[in-house]
Amino acid sequence: MERFEPIVAIDVPDKRKAVQLFDRLSNDTDHMPIIKIGMELFYAFGPGIIKQAKERGFKIFLDLKAHDIPNTVERAMAQVGRLGVAFVTVHAAGGSEMMKAGLRGLKQGAAEARNSVPKMLAITQLTSIDEEILHNEQKINGTVMESVQNYARLADESGLAGVVCSAKEISAIREVTNPDFLCITPGIRPDLNTHDDQKRVVTPKQAAEMGSNGIVVGRPITQSDDPVAAYKEIRHEFFEGENAD
Numbered sequence: 001m002e003r004f005e006p007i008v009a010i011d012v013p014d015k016r017k018a019v020q021l022f023d024r025l026s027n028d029t030d031h032m033p034i035i036k037i038g039m040e041l042f043y044a045f046g047p048g049i050i051k052q053a054k055e056r057g058f059k060i061f062l063d064l065k066a067h068d069i070p071n072t073v074e075r076a077m078a079q080v081g082r083l084g085v086a087f088v089t090v091h092a093a094g095g096s097e098m099m100k101a102g103l104r105g106l107k108q109g110a111a112e113a114r115n116s117v118p119k120m121l122a123i124t125q126l127t128s129i130d131e132e133i134l135h136n137e138q139k140i141n142g143t144v145m146e147s148v149q150n151y152a153r154l155a156d157e158s159g160l161a162g163v164v165c166s167a168k169e170i171s172a173i174r175e176v177t178n179p180d181f182l183c184i185t186p187g188i189r190p191d192l193n194t195h196d197d198q199k200r201v202v203t204p205k206q207a208a209e210m211g212s213n214g215i216v217v218g219r220p221i222t223q224s225d226d227p228v229a230a231y232k233e234i235r236h237e238f239f240e241g242e243n244a245d
């Protein structure tokens with residue numbers, strides 16, 4: 001099973017802090033993480049911030065969670081395909097037509113720029129959603145597990161490389177998707193007493209045991225007094241948990 005280096009979410013408000021984290025995570029580690037650039041950094045600094053991370057040798061997980069009509073997502077993904085990133089995200093809730101259109105655009109943009117095609121992942125149910133929000137706000141019948149499994153099946157049928165989900169849902173997803181389908185898992189907390197706004201959380205070791213292809217970790221690293229030490233510990237726990245079954 002393919003396992004990626006941990007994906008570190010650089011959710012910080014200023015460029016100086018982001019670049020400081022890029023420098024520390026590239027200079028002071030033997031195994032560099034994948035860098036996740038999300039809405040906060042991208043909306044503020046655009047493609048330039050991707051360039052700065054790539055110059056330091058990082059692979060980029062661009063997490064903009066596209067969710068719009070198919071034509072708009074197709075055209076947006078054509079632009080993203082030109083950026084030379086490794087992963088991109090769209091919301092499965094946009095439907096199969098939207099996911100297929102996004103993938104078409106991504107392939108077209110990547111081909112025009114002579115880039116490899118990034119792996120497109122579908123967000124299933126955000127890891128900040130629990131049963132209560134699912135039922136009372138989204139008005140979805142059934143469980144979070146069933147909703148995530150349904151979105152994963154739809155993403156696989158639409159040709160996507162995988163999904164973003166909680167590690168708790170991986171075994172249900174594997175029942176309905178192709179064997180190479182990726183499950184990338186945020187909602188990671190080394191200390192399960194500290195959830196922040198996340199609802200479906202597991203430790204790095206549990207994520208490995210549950211079959212995660214890659215963990216996404218933000219605040220436990222970026223808000224640590226020693227982000228490099230925190231990263232190394234989380235990475236060790238994730239890879240030590242590998243094949244623990």
Ligand SMILES: O=c1ccn([C@@H]2O[C@H](COP(=O)(O)O)[C@@H](O)[C@H]2O)c(=O)[nH]1
Nearest residue numbers: 009038125126127186187216217218219
């Ligand atoms: O379902 C999802 C999808 C994406 N995320 C992103 O992962 C990180 C998690 O950050 P933490 O600080 O470790 O909670 C963040 O960038 C989210 O946008 C997610 O958490 N859940």
